[in-house]
Amino acid sequence: MSFKSDATEPHDSSEENEELEQAKVAAERQSFLETEARRRQVVPRAALLGVFVGLLAVAFRMALEFLDHARSTQFAHWQTLGALGFTLCVLWSALGAGAGVYLVKKFAPEAGGSGVPHLKGVLLGLNTLRPIRIIAVKFLGGLLALGSGMVMGREGPTLQMGGSVGGLAARFLRSDNRTRQILIASGAAAGLSAAFNAPLAGLIFVLEEVQRDFDPAMFAAAMMASLVADVVGRLISGSSPAFGVEIATPHLEALVAYAVLGVACGLAGVAFNRAIMWGSNPDARWQKMPLPLLGLSVGAIIGGIGFFAPNLLSAGHGLTEALFSLGESPALAASAKKLLWLIPALFTLRFAMTIGSYSTGAAGGFFAPILALGAQLGLLVAVSTQFLAPGLPIHPQNFAVVGMAALFAASVRAPLTSIVLIIEMTNGYTLILPLLTACLCAYGTADVLSDLPIYEALLERDLERRSHQEKALAS
Structure with missing residues (x-):
């Protein structure tokens, strides 16, 4: 009897395995259908x-x-x-x-x-x-x-x-x-x-x-x-791309400068994310202001700036176009020293205006403002490189375009979207190698600094706050 049992066990096991395999195939087929x-x-x-x-x-x-x-x-x-x-x-x-x-x-x-x-x-x-x-x-x-x-x-x-x-x-x-x-x-x-x-x-x-x-x-x-x-x-x-910029053929010698731009954008992206989280923190004093007062206050500051520099307001599309035109200008090198302090001042002001605007909780995002800040950062790196290494083949408008993608990649941590978005917005297909270089460096820099992607950070905070409110109500 024991011999019979031993002889039939492998046969039964084989049948069971075959049935399981058939059931798995049937389930996969059903899922596919x-x-x-x-x-x-x-x-x-x-x-x-x-x-x-x-x-x-x-x-x-x-x-x-x-x-x-x-x-x-x-x-x-x-x-x-x-x-x-x-x-x-x-x-x-x-x-x-x-x-x-x-x-x-x-x-x-x-x-x-x-x-x-x-x-x-x-x-x-x-x-x-x-x-x-x-x-x-x-x-x-x-x-x-x-x-x-x-x-x-x-x-x-x-x-x-x-x-x-x-x-x-x-x-x-x-x-x-x-x-x-x-x-x-x-x-x-x-x-x-x-x-x-x-x-x-x-x-x-x-x-x-x-x-x-x-x-x-x-x-x-x-x-x-x-x-x-x-x-x-x-x-x-109309079918025109979002930005009209004349893309120049990039040179391999400039890839190091694009990598530097990526690291700079990674640092700026981390700073931007942390500033957004700080400005929109529901526990901050300014968030305790009466309902319309925060919007009125920030709006008043924005309007005051707009009286002196109306081009600095809103998402920054016109400002970015102006930066592209500046990058394409042959006279850019002649004004390099002036731009080395002017662009950081512009970047700082627009950065603060973006954080202040978003902190109000108004219905608006930071896609376009990030792109404008990235263009400014890209132009700054291009001008600095021209100043420090005059013999390097640098096309400032290219750096402005790549800076947009790199800063977005650092903040949102979506490098593929960043690259494809900028290519579609500028018809900048020839910039694929600089875009990959800068976005990878920006992404890596933000990751090394253990910074959460901005949308994840905002969602986590909202969920944590809701959980605390529910617990308070329950108690």
């Missing part, structure tokens, strides 16, 4: 979602461009009126910023700032999404705050509004939780794509930073939504 079915179902919805998000992004952009033009025109006129004009500039910015902050704090606090950490929390199941309220408050609050001249960008808000449109679509279509996640992430990708005219960057940012999910259905839906939103934006606003 379900994923394919979901992909076929969600991609057409993502295309329609891209249309709506593209239209919303274009409307937001055009409204802001109108307000920016109106503010610039008025400030230029008021500069001729002396003290009265100064007062009017201060009132314009103070009232706009104050009203924008009040709208956010009163009706949708989650619409404050860029909205990216909140959207990450939604996709992780840690935050709730109130799509209609967020879209309304983000749109109107963003117009008020950004139109006042606050040094913030529209790209983060457009991303959060796009994700909210995706959430609204999921609710309307009664989608399951997984499809809802896909539509929210696809809407976010479409928002960033339409904001920057950068469909690949929109897709990659969501996969690299917001969702971090390379599921085939997610990938296909986000890609479709980004593409359609970008096409809608280009049909209405």
Whole structure:
């Protein structure tokens, strides 16, 4: 009997292994079929979602461009009126910023700032999404705050509004939780794509930073939504890249200088992140001010600066274009000594204005301000290199472009998004090697200093604060 039992045991074990293997293959096949079915179902919805998000992004952009033009025109006129004009500039910015902050704090606090950490929390199941309220408050609050001249960008808000449109679509279509996640992430990708005219960057940012999910259905839906939103934006606003800059062919000899730029951007990115966390700390004294007072105060300072230097206000697109033009100018070398103190002064002022604006909790992000700061840092490194090593083949406008990507990579810790975004915004395909060098050095520097990516740090703090509040209420 024992011989029989020993003889049948290997046979039974082999059959069990074969059955387990067949079950595993069947489960994998079923999972594949379900994923394919979901992909076929969600991609057409993502295309329609891209249309709506593209239209919303274009409307937001055009409204802001109108307000920016109106503010610039008025400030230029008021500069001729002396003290009265100064007062009017201060009132314009103070009232706009104050009203924008009040709208956010009163009706949708989650619409404050860029909205990216909140959207990450939604996709992780840690935050709730109130799509209609967020879209309304983000749109109107963003117009008020950004139109006042606050040094913030529209790209983060457009991303959060796009994700909210995706959430609204999921609710309307009664989608399951997984499809809802896909539509929210696809809407976010479409928002960033339409904001920057950068469909690949929109897709990659969501996969690299917001969702971090390379599921085939997610990938296909986000890609479709980004593409359609970008096409809608280009049909209405034109197909020109975001920045018009003449990229020069880079030289391998200059890669060391690009590496230095990357390290500088890594240090600046860490400083920027810590300043953002410090300025927006809910326990800080200035955050305890009565509801509209912080927005009014920061807005008044912004308006006062705008009276003397209106080009320093808002996201900084015009300022960055001016830096590119300066970098392309043959006369740049002649004014190197002057620029060596002028650019750091400009960088410091814009840095402080960005931190102050974001600390108010207004509906605006720091995508564009980071890019402007990176361009300034890039130009500074280029001018310094020309001054210290005159024989090195340096193209300052190239350094300004690469600086934008490197500072963004250091702050957000999304190097692939940084590289693709800048290439799409400038048509700077020839800069791929300097971009890789600088972004890798910036990323590594920030990582060595143990600095958390800014969106993760903001989300963690929000969750910790909410946990403490819940415990206090429970006790």
